[in-house]
Amino acid sequence: MDAIEALLSRRSYARGCLLQPGPNREELAQILQTAMTVPDHGNLKPWRFVVIQGQGMKDLEGLLRTIYDGEVENEVYFQHFVEEIVNTPMMICVYTAISQDTSVSILDQQLAGAAACEHILLAAHAMGFGGIWHTQETDNALRQIMGMGEKDQVLGIISLGTPKRTSxxxxKSFADYTFEWNQESGLQPWE
Ligand SMILES: Cc1cc2nc3c(=O)[nH]c(=O)nc-3n(C[C@H](O)[C@H](O)[C@H](O)COP(=O)(O)O)c2cc1C
Structure with missing residues (x-):
């Protein structure tokens, strides 16, 4: 698939629609390497990738169950998340590793990490896999489980697998979201 075709045809797949097999080790390495080419203010590499598959998925489910046991507030999200975990081949948890001793803002570092999430989805799609980017109410639990720093944040849980069916x-057209600007006319609809 060429790059433009991949960009134009990417879509999200609900976790229930992501079947085995997920990417193998080699494919995963290639997917993650593409995430290393995102624009990165200050070249800080302010992201970390945690691959969760096989036993890791079972362990995650178990730990989340323990953490959320009896916590009514999070029950719905938790049940939803766990159901989806057990039906998904693998996940990549992308979180920030924020550098403090830099003039690069935290926002810029988070944006670079978000771009890494998108590269992962696009590369997986170009290789014939499907994925979805989730930000879940389980962030705090994941922070605990992954041993993240206080200022670090889960940017996404990217589920990957083989789409049940592709479509x-x-x-929408970009034109409805695009304007042209010059000083005299100000913002004008793109035509
Ligand atoms: C930052 C971010 C967070 C997201 N979090 C969730 C989420 O928690 N749950 C979910 O179902 N989808 C989530 N999505 C995926 C969107 O639901 C999905 O992109 C949207 O439905 C549009 O579908 P498309 O990607 O096929 O265009 C997230 C997407 C982004 C960019």
């Missing part, structure tokens, strides 16, 4: 999402 193309209908996309």
């Amino acid at each position: 193309r999402a209908k996309r």
